[in-house]
Amino acid sequence: MRDLLLRADRALLGTTMTADAWVRVAGGRIVATGAGDAGAEPDASVALLVPGFVDLHCHGGAGAAFDDEGADWDAALALHAAHGTTAQALSLVSAPIGALVPRVRAAAVRAAADDRVLGIHLEGPFLAASHRGAHDPAALTAPTAEAVEALLEAGDGRLLQVTMAPELPASYDHEDPIVNLEAAGFTDLLGEFQGEDAYTYVFDGMLGYLDYGLADADLVSSVVGAAAWHANTDEPGLIDYTMEFKQDAQDALWAPDAYRASDHDAVVIGLDLAEDDAECGHPVFGDDRPVHGGDHPGRGFCDGDGPGRGHGHSHGDWPRAW
Structure with a gap:
């Protein structure tokens, strides 16, 4: 990845919108920012430069859902990238554990291979039926030790965040699901x-x-x-x-x-x-x-x-x- 010097008429540097700004990138990371003379000709100039969006809750896009087998994940990620998202989680909806495990495994493979993917977000199945929203009530379950262990194994270290209803059985401190997470x-x-x-x-x-x-x-x-x-x-x-x-x-x-x-x-x-x-x-x-x-x-x-x-x-x- 080559080093870059970017110039912008305006750039959001920290919390300040800065005029005539420049940003120096080395090794894929921002190493310096400033305003005015950067000491070299820029590799590219733009009108406005701002940080990319980081999306921690995204179920797909461009007609593709990350839950669906054979879905065009490239099209979904490209759609969000075109609108400013530079990194995101792959969100999966509630499903029976047997169906969810292969979906988590597929998402983990993609997360390991794609720098745009931060990891996996499980929006269930550990939700309360009384507050399930659009989730299928038949797909909901308690966070048993077996369920947590199966999802951890399938996630292969790529589980980023999990929505878990605290009122469900086995959600208390020192109960099996929490102990299993600590063991992992x-x-x-x-x-x-x-x-x-x-x-x-x-x-x-x-x-x-x-x-x-x-x-x-x-x-x-x-x-x-x-x-x-x-x-x-x-x-x-x-x-x-x-x-x-x-x-x-x-x-x-x-x-x-x-x-x-x-x-x-x-x-x-x-x-x-x-x-x-x-x-x-x-x-x-x-x-x-x-x-x-x-x-x-x-x-x-x-x-x-x-x-x-x-x-x-x-x-x-x-x-x-x-």
């Missing part, structure tokens, strides 16, 4: 950074978590922190998200604040994908800043012992996360 090399980031006291739900005096961020060995080195955003579990019962059995005076306390975001806490993950080692601290919250309220500090963002030392990844060696 994934790290449970909430457990890693927050320990056994982590929780994203509280119910009838019990607490735990059903909400995850899992990363493989490539990605975990770039994780600088993970924490639960306690926007639901720590709210008083008086003002919780459900209005059932409440008196009018209690209903009047409703407000459109963070407590209405979900009936679970979100997992917030900090990533540093810079080329150089990450500085201590979370890139969003800052060093040691509480995630929600003074009683719930964002432990792990700046303790010096975690895996939060960022490293870059070359295209074709993308990290995988569930």
Whole structure:
């Protein structure tokens, strides 16, 4: 891959639209940017230069679905590339495990051979029937150890993300599917950074978590922190998200604040994908800043012992996360 010097009337460099800009590419990566004189004649000039789209949820295109045997994947990828997508996941819809496994295997072969394909996105079959959308209810199943193991094997390290309903059986921390994912090399980031006291739900005096961020060995080195955003579990019962059995005076306390975001806490993950080692601290919250309220500090963002030392990844060696 040859080195290039590109010039643009306008280019989006970082978060700034820059006039008379230039971008230097070496070895397939951007190595320098600037404005004005680049010190050499450009190899190409354009009116506008912006980063390409990265599509993490795409089921196909140009009349082809990635689920279909014999579909023209080249046409689908070319269509999205023509409109600015430079890298994407191959999304597969819910199907019985026996039918899904060969589809995952075919997608993994394509992902290994095509630099435009980041990996595989499974939008099911681990969905709740009550929130399945357009998915075939007959194709849905619980994330059993056997199902997870079969998909991991078929994916051959190319599973990028999986949609999994937390309310399904066997979705809890330490149950077989999560244990199998950890055995396959994934790290449970909430457990890693927050320990056994982590929780994203509280119910009838019990607490735990059903909400995850899992990363493989490539990605975990770039994780600088993970924490639960306690926007639901720590709210008083008086003002919780459900209005059932409440008196009018209690209903009047409703407000459109963070407590209405979900009936679970979100997992917030900090990533540093810079080329150089990450500085201590979370890139969003800052060093040691509480995630929600003074009683719930964002432990792990700046303790010096975690895996939060960022490293870059070359295209074709993308990290995988569930």
